Amino acid sequence: MTTQFAREVFKAADHKPEFEDRPGDAESLKLALRTLAGGVSIITTGEGEARTGATVTSATALSVDPPRMLVSLNRTSSTWPVLEKSGFFGVNILGPSHEALANQFAGVGGLKGAERYRGFAWSRAVTGAPLLDDAVAAIDCSVEEAIERHSHVIVIGKVHAIRLTGGRSLVYQGGAYHKLG
Numbered sequence: 001m002t003t004q005f006a007r008e009v010f011k012a013a014d015h016k017p018e019f020e021d022r023p024g025d026a027e028s029l030k031l032a033l034r035t036l037a038g039g040v041s042i043i044t045t046g047e048g049e050a051r052t053g054a055t056v057t058s059a060t061a062l063s064v065d066p067p068r069m070l071v072s073l074n075r076t077s078s079t080w081p082v083l084e085k086s087g088f089f090g091v092n093i094l095g096p097s098h099e100a101l102a103n104q105f106a107g108v109g110g111l112k113g114a115e116r117y118r119g120f121a122w123s124r125a126v127t128g129a130p131l132l133d134d135a136v137a138a139i140d141c142s143v144e145e146a147i148e149r150h151s152h153v154i155v156i157g158k159v160h161a162i163r164l165t166g167g168r169s170l171v172y173q174g175g176a177y178h179k180l181g
């Protein structure tokens with residue numbers, strides 16, 4: 001007997017969507033991931049003139065209880081050695097007005113280190129990580145564990161404090177920034 005579920009599957013199959021089968025290589029994975037909308041955050045770390053940071057879409061929660069964040073960082077980025085040395089970082093969730101800041105922390109125009117912090121207000125909470133005053137939310141973390149794999153390092157952050165302004169995050173999809181709603 002055909003179940004409702006099976007009927008729906010057969011019906012969907014009748015539509016024969018057009019797709020392209022590709023190898024599981026880096027180029028194909030990049031194309032697949034361009035379709036995925038990601039919330040934009042900046043990772044901030046270090047102190048004074050040694051501050052630096054990176055724009056990321058890989059920051060998310062590992063778990064909420066216990067409160068743990070994770071971010072995947074390129075080991076060749078200028079952020080990783082500073083983060084490893086300091087042992088703390090902020091995850092600053094950007095809002096629709098922060099596109100320029102996202103570009104600064106992506107190193108657009110050759111901005112490096114503390115120059116990436118220009119033009120915006122910062123303060124500290126518990127760990128000493130710089131937190132963006134008007135972030136949608138800023139999450140203050142210490143490094144609980146860092147797992148180096150292939151080109152990247154998966155950093156697990158223990159959450160010490162949270163600054164909450166609220167609103168909607170800036171989104172990155174198809175190589176461009178988008179504002180929700």
Ligand SMILES: Cc1cc2nc3c(=O)[nH]c(=O)nc-3n(C[C@H](O)[C@H](O)[C@H](O)COP(=O)(O)O)c2cc1C
Binds near residue numbers: 074079
């Ligand atoms: C929207 C967006 C998302 C990004 N996500 C990541 C990420 O998750 N991890 C990462 O290591 N780099 C990511 N990058 C790249 C870094 O922002 C960029 O390489 C870094 O800030 C500059 O490297 P540098 O500090 O060595 O100059 C992303 C860039 C953009 C524009």
